Amino acid sequence: MAPSARSLTLVALSLLSLKATAAAGSLGASTPSSLNFDLAALENEGLFEYTASDAFLDDTDLPTPEPADWELLSADEQGHLFERSVDGQLAKAWHAHSLHGKRALGKMWSGKSMFATAGVTGVGAMQITLVDDDHILIYDKAENNALKDASGASAWASLYSISAKKVRALNVKTNSFCAGGGWIGNGTLVSVGGNPQQTYINDKAQDGLAAIRLFTPCTNSKCDVYENPSRIRMTSPRWYPSTVRLTDGSLMIAGGMIAGGYNNQESTDNPTFEFFPPQGTGLPIYSTFLHDALNSNLFPVMYTLPNGYLFIAANRIAMLYDWKKNIERRVKDFPNGVTITYPASSASVLLPLTISNNFEPEVLFCGGSTANLDINPSQLSAKAPASKQCSRMVLNAAGLRKGWQTENMPFARVMGDAILMLDGTVLIINGAQTGVAGYGNVKDEVGASNARSPAKEPILYDPTAANGKRFSRGFPNASYERLYHSTATLIPDGRIAIMGSNPNDGVSTKTYRTRYNVEMLSPPYMSMTRPTFSGQPANMLYKKSYTLSVNLPSGTKKVQAFIMDLGYSTHGVHMSQRMVELACTLKGKKLTVTGPKTSGLFPPGPAWLHILADGVPSKSTKLMVGPGSSPPVSQSAIKNMLKNTKGSN
Numbered sequence: 001m002a003p004s005a006r007s008l009t010l011v012a013l014s015l016l017s018l019k020a021t022a023a024a025g026s027l028g029a030s031t032p033s034s035l036n037f038d039l040a041a042l043e044n045e046g047l048f049e050y051t052a053s054d055a056f057l058d059d060t061d062l063p064t065p066e067p068a069d070w071e072l073l074s075a076d077e078q079g080h081l082f083e084r085s086v087d088g089q090l091a092k093a094w095h096a097h098s099l100h101g102k103r104a105l106g107k108m109w110s111g112k113s114m115f116a117t118a119g120v121t122g123v124g125a126m127q128i129t130l131v132d133d134d135h136i137l138i139y140d141k142a143e144n145n146a147l148k149d150a151s152g153a154s155a156w157a158s159l160y161s162i163s164a165k166k167v168r169a170l171n172v173k174t175n176s177f178c179a180g181g182g183w184i185g186n187g188t189l190v191s192v193g194g195n196p197q198q199t200y201i202n203d204k205a206q207d208g209l210a211a212i213r214l215f216t217p218c219t220n221s222k223c224d225v226y227e228n229p230s231r232i233r234m235t236s237p238r239w240y241p242s243t244v245r246l247t248d249g250s251l252m253i254a255g256g257m258i259a260g261g262y263n264n265q266e267s268t269d270n271p272t273f274e275f276f277p278p279q280g281t282g283l284p285i286y287s288t289f290l291h292d293a294l295n296s297n298l299f300p301v302m303y304t305l306p307n308g309y310l311f312i313a314a315n316r317i318a319m320l321y322d323w324k325k326n327i328e329r330r331v332k333d334f335p336n337g338v339t340i341t342y343p344a345s346s347a348s349v350l351l352p353l354t355i356s357n358n359f360e361p362e363v364l365f366c367g368g369s370t371a372n373l374d375i376n377p378s379q380l381s382a383k384a385p386a387s388k389q390c391s392r393m394v395l396n397a398a399g400l401r402k403g404w405q406t407e408n409m410p411f412a413r414v415m416g417d418a419i420l421m422l423d424g425t426v427l428i429i430n431g432a433q434t435g436v437a438g439y440g441n442v443k444d445e446v447g448a449s450n451a452r453s454p455a456k457e458p459i460l461y462d463p464t465a466a467n468g469k470r471f472s473r474g475f476p477n478a479s480y481e482r483l484y485h486s487t488a489t490l491i492p493d494g495r496i497a498i499m500g501s502n503p504n505d506g507v508s509t510k511t512y513r514t515r516y517n518v519e520m521l522s523p524p525y526m527s528m529t530r531p532t533f534s535g536q537p538a539n540m541l542y543k544k545s546y547t548l549s550v551n552l553p554s555g556t557k558k559v560q561a562f563i564m565d566l567g568y569s570t571h572g573v574h575m576s577q578r579m580v581e582l583a584c585t586l587k588g589k590k591l592t593v594t595g596p597k598t599s600g601l602f603p604p605g606p607a608w609l610h611i612l613a614d615g616v617p618s619k620s621t622k623l624m625v626g627p628g629s630s631p632p633v634s635q636s637a638i639k640n641m642l643k644n645t646k647g648s649n
């Protein structure tokens with residue numbers, strides 16, 4: 001594959017650089033110089049030179065002792081009450097307290113947190129994203145779900161209403177099995193990739209390997225998924241691709257496999273990038289980085305940085321990517337041989353970009369696995385301990401020089417979800433303490449699950465606390481295991497929805513079963529007096545000011561405002577999730593907030609606005625950052641893509 005792909009790259013590269021020159025004028029001019037690190041100078045320092053890490057050859061770093069196995073959970077942890085309760089008021093409460101005695105957390109965390117069940121999803125919640133104040137869109141793989149679509153076939157997508165705790169089936173054409181997705185600058189949700197038709201389990205779903213599925217939110221209950229496979233598709237098959245929203249409001253789509261399988265390998269790899277809508281030549285762009293990240297290079301983690309570049313991580317390696325010029329700059333490998341992407345998915349976030357950290361980007365990865373994932377999976381065990389390690393790196397010159405800083409979670413976790421919280425802390429939830437993602441591959445499976453020892457206990461991470469004082473625990477345990485194909489998202493009122501878990505080929509009722517149950521975690525602030533606001537604009541333009549009317553709890557001293565992208569959650573990856581603080585000034589009951597300075601801070605597209613009053617959050621409300629216009633569309637790129645690529649196999 002390499003030689004022809006490389007010549008493709010050259011063509012794509014020259015066209016992309018042409019485009020880059022044109023775009024640079026508008027974007028470059030508004031980028032504050034403090035957000036640009038001098039990459040050329042760093043290159044002279046040798047900072048981006050590849051240095052092979054052999055740390056993973058040394059297995060002595062495995063976490064000890066081995067965590068308790070799933071059978072050892074106490075009876076009430078596995079209780080039938082919880083098993084049977086689909087929509088009850090059942091809740092358990094616990095006080096969050098610091099692991100180290102001294103609380104580093106703000107007011108919003110003092111008090112009770114509780115879980116409550118909240119209906120069912122109708123389809124497996126393999127991929128979820130918040131659509132509006134009341135709806136979560138859910139994609140599953142095409143399988144034999146009980147929920148039926150308009151044609152009477154088993155549905156594999158649904159729209160969940162938070163207030164009604166009910167779902168409406170969506171009508172999809174192609175198999176969205178392990179697809180990726182993201183929102184673009186005009187507010188349309190784009191789902192990318194999937195798997196071929198699998199007639200033995202659902203004969204309605206067509207081949208979705210190169211599919212693009214569009215969903216535009218509406219205010220009635222009519223909106224549905226739109227597909228037109230002969231005109232709107234990707235260049236090539238992608239099972240397990242990621243997306244990230246770029247500074248021009250379009251998506252970059254990365255990686256994936258051209259055919260099914262447990263883990264990637266040379267023969268199934270699609271180590272390329274492409275854009276939606278198509279750009280440049282419309283052809284895929286070869287990535288040496290993705291190729292070097294074999295085998296565990298699926299669902300790569302990508303963040304748009306304030307300077308417009310991307311941070312991309314896969315397997316044990318990471319890079320800065322200049323997508324306009326197609327330049328890959330490798331940064332240091334993850335320490336101690338931890339793999340951070342599927343099937344060893346870690347929990348990861350771009351930490352909040354705030355006034356106090358001067359909007360310097362910093363990434364965090366927690367958990368994953370140090371197991372050798374390149375061997376035949378039948379030699380791998382579902383009892384192999386996951387990693388406890390968190391790795392952080394600031395992505396500016398000083399941070400890159402310093403490299404990854406590590407610390408340990410209180411317990412190991414793989415397939416965790418990292419959710420940015422309203423106060424800038426990070427909730428780590430879902431996943432398992434042993435094994436890996438996937439099903440039906442390894443030794444010691446439970447049912448078909450490649451992982452055991454569900455990590456039902458959420459932990460909270462405060463990135464601003466001192467190393468060693470960042471984790472808090474004491475939250476109640478979730479009622480249900482959330483293993484492979486589970487998801488999580490923050491919702492507008494501030495609760496955290498957790499859904500899914502289906503380490504099975506089709507719908508299964510055996511341990512670990514197909515979980516349709518939704519659970520909501522209510523942090524302590526849900527029962528506090530919270531600030532409110534109104535008067536938010538429909539569109540928040542860059543650097544423009546808007547005046548909100550606010551109602552603050554009496555005695556409030558400090559007010560802050562933020563916008564968030566709540567991301568597209570699947571396989572432990574929260575595509576495009578981010579949080580950016582807005583400059584604001586308070587005069588009486590008027591809070592003037594200023595839109596983000598650049599599209600690198602917050603790419604144009606849907607955002608959720610909230611305020612904090614002495615650390616206590618308001619609810620979030622949806623608006624559009626930028627004018628809401630379509631990202632750039634190149635008819636020549638689309639034409640060339642349709643003519644010179646095949647789409648699916």
Ligand SMILES: *[C@@H]1O[C@H](CO)[C@@H](O)[C@H](O)[C@H]1NC(C)=O
Binds near residue numbers: 077094457474477
């Ligand atoms: C949560 O579950 C773990 C076992 O996974 C157990 O050790 C812990 O005590 C439980 N915590 C609560 C609050 O029930």
Ligand SMILES: *[C@@H]1O[C@H](CO)[C@@H](O)[C@H](O)[C@H]1NC(C)=O
Binds near residue numbers: 186214216
């Ligand atoms: C957003 O842009 C995409 C790509 O051009 C287009 O397919 C979609 O229909 C647009 N959505 C809206 C709401 O205009």
Ligand SMILES: [Cu+2]
Binds near residue numbers: 178485571
């Ligand atoms: Cu999957």
